[in-house]
Amino acid sequence: MRNTTPKDIGSINFGLMEPEEYREMSATKIITADTYDDDGFPIDMGLMDPRLGVIDPGLECKTCGQHSGSCPGHFGHIELAAPVIHVGFTKLIRRLLRGTCRECSRLLLTEDEKEEFRQQIDQSRKLGRDVNDVTKAAIRQARKKDRCPHCGEIQYDIEHEKPTTYYEVQQVLTSEYSQRIAAAMQGGEDGERTTPDELAEETEIDLTRINEILSGSFRPRESQRKAIEKALDIDLTEEDTNKLMPSDIRDWFEAIPDEDVEALGIDAERSRPEWMILTVLPVPPVTARPSITLDNGQRSEDDLTHKLVDIIRINQRFMENREAGAPQLIIEDLWELLQYHVTTFMDNEISGTPPARHRSGRPLKTLSQRLKGKEGRFRGSLSGKRVNFSARTVISPDPTLSLNEVGVPDRVAKEMTQTMNVTERNVADARRYVSNGPEAHPGANYVRRPDGRRLKVTEKNCEELAKKIEPGWEVNRHLIDGDIVIFNRQPSLHRMSIMAHEVVVMPYKTFRLNTVVCPPYNADFDGDEMNMHALQNEEARAEARVLMRVQEQILSPRFGENIIGAIQDHISGTYLLTHDNPRFNETQALDLLRATRIDELPEPSGIDDEGEPFWTGRDVFSELLPDDLNLEFTGTVGDDVVIEDGQLLEGTIAEDEVGEFGGKIVDTITKVYGNTRARIFINEVSTLAMRAIMHFGFSIGIDDETIPEEAESRIDETIDDAYDRVEELIEAYERGELESLPGRTIDETLEMKIMQTLSRARDNAGNIAEEHFTEDNPAVVMANSGARGSMLNLTQMAGAVGQQAVRGERINRGYEDRTLSHYKPDDLSAEAHGFVENSYTSGLTPREFFFHAMGGREGLVDTAVRTSKSGYLQRRLINALSELETQYDGTVRDTSDTIVQFEFGEDGTSPVMVSSSEEGDVDVEQIADRILESEFDSEAEKEEFLGSKPEPTNLSEHADSRRIAEDVEVTSDD
């Protein structure tokens, strides 16, 4: 419906429903278990009664007169032949049975205790604590009472047999009392014999009575039993369990006074405890359990309907049997059966009860199964709705796009539409879209006339329809360049996982995005898919553009620095461009800056020997910087990066300068010059870097990691050396000469020393290999610039892979006392415990390969476990924090208005703008100065704004105190 205004929910009350209420809201009583008659019409007062709502299109609802779709459906009801327990309340029923008197039904607490608990409940509510804790304590106290404080009745224990049976456990005289007494009177092996005379005397019971009791012809009364028990020191009782029928419980609960119910935190107005025992069962409307017609014309009913059929059948049989005066045993069996069906109707996953099954053996999906769990109504249908105007496909990179843009395949653009409200000013555009039809690209799929009729635009009617378009119509046109859409990659772990992009319609089938937005999405192009959502109203589009556009998300709230920046080849590119400050001639320099806004080169950096002007890499890079940027810091490579007035004077541009996760130049530009300038800068840096890396050429192959034979033999030597030292250690250990380190056992000491020796050996091997790599080795360039890889990776490729570890130790598992059957038992040597002396280039031996796989597997398992653990942790955190909100007064409060933080983050600052790294301290003075500088043209204006406070003329030191005193007086005078 288009004109239904949303309404505010004033309040929601939760409570129990009175049976009378079920009857009142019921559209009809249901008495027959049959659904349809032979002609296929629903049977009156059957489960598909037409008064319960309509599901077939075209029919009118007999209750509300509406058609299917708008009729919400109406409840019916079944009058249960006997009361049954509602499974959802079994715990509460148990609590009430235990806490109230079996005779007078009052709470087993004195007035004072009741009052105290009532106050505790009030207190708990005020403090926002769990009221259940108090009521549980109240019941615990009530259970301690042996007798009712009001009527004096003895109280018995209540036992609860899951799911819905309750017993009263009484201590009664055992049937073999005479035998037990006789046995006790005989005395044990060394016990004294008691004669009946003595017993009679001690218990003050007539001797004849005693004899009758002994013969079993008289059952001793309670007092007599106790006396005998005391005299003979025996127990004459046995447990007798007395089943409480639902009707008994209902009678019991009916007599609980309102004030006692309230002392347990239950609002008696809304929820009388006896309503937990059902006498009427509401029948859900047919809209909640629609039957479907199969291809062969057969009707297939919903699981709920099946369950209701069972309930009605048993209900009827119960009534018939009772009227026919069937024996109590049969009645009780039927009662239990009815209870079972009503129980499984509400919850079919109760432990201890076999689930009700479909004929095929599949357990039925009843009420609680519809709500519970991931696929349930809450998590599956309400929190996780499926939406229209969304698309999903594979992503691929496109460095020519701006980071704000997304390439959208034309076939997606033609399917997803934006609503155009036709006005006098855009009517021409609208007509053009409609006349293009649904197949040609900037076309339209639907139009809506002012009278609300929706028409599909087809190839045939598009020309005609276009002529009819007037202001006031709505046109659903295709996505075009510049439209704003929302783009998302799962898992959506932070807010940068969903950002707004501007559409660029493109051929082919993938979404295209600039590589610099990979870090926030954590995306790569090995088959990743992403989702796109087209926004459907002006408000949403404006909000997305202002708040969600990629450029607004350059700074991450996680650490307050930029999360978007140059990555991988961009960084290698700027490194090559600036590290050795190479020279470029005019053509080359222009080519580098081709994709930027710069279309004129600056003054050349110098004239070379041949008289040609040249531009240095740093000068070319400087063209991208804001003209008045000043920065000085220690860079990635360890040199000082100096930027003065927008000119890079010194230093290499690499990861710490322009990279993701806190590249200093990007970070500064974003914070000082704004998001738009930062977006331009990042775009230009990435294109310049791509041009630069293409200019120099950049490739890596296996030969780049091969070292000369001479180096290899040196590495072998160092490793042999290490082996020798390990051997010495082992020998020393075996001779018992090894001294243990403080806090370690000898074994641990040996392990540590071996590990140390071997890791030093690998490092040495790495160092030797490194000596043979030149600075322009591509792997070295990548490692030094921070683009990808590390020196350790290089060491492993060229030197030695080194010790493999599982659980932080050398590999110790496998066979008894050895890792593989290739080694002798208790061999402590390096190679027997996973030391890989080969490098990845030279190749691993089979045994080394196996150990390497062990270490590698541990890594894989770790990541798998970590992601699932952290995912669950995150879900719980989000659920706990999702309702917190920062108020206009700066406080953070939850939905009940209790304060969580008095000032957002205790300082009221935005984590986006304040870097959280230690060194990134906020220099408030400097920021204030800068803003004043830029805000006022002249010194005079600035002074006018700030005002000046002239120091008072210091005539005498006494004047100071007088002046202060005067100030005080002025205020007090007024």
Added chain:
Amino acid sequence: MVDVSQHELVPEHTVLEEDELEDVLAEYDIDRTDLPKIKRTDPALPDEAEIGDVIEIVRDSRTTDQAVVYRLVVD
């Protein structure tokens, strides 16, 4: 026994006077039960703190120098 309230990492906890408390409650427009809570047994509390008192905690802050927080003492 170590007195944790003397530790450099434990911020200063003081019992708020009744009139100051009223100002605080008025400023945030709340009842005292809407305040964050602190247990009576918390070792950082001053000895004279009673259940129902409100404690003022002044923390050092990197950004605002000092951050003030109030807590209600509960059992």
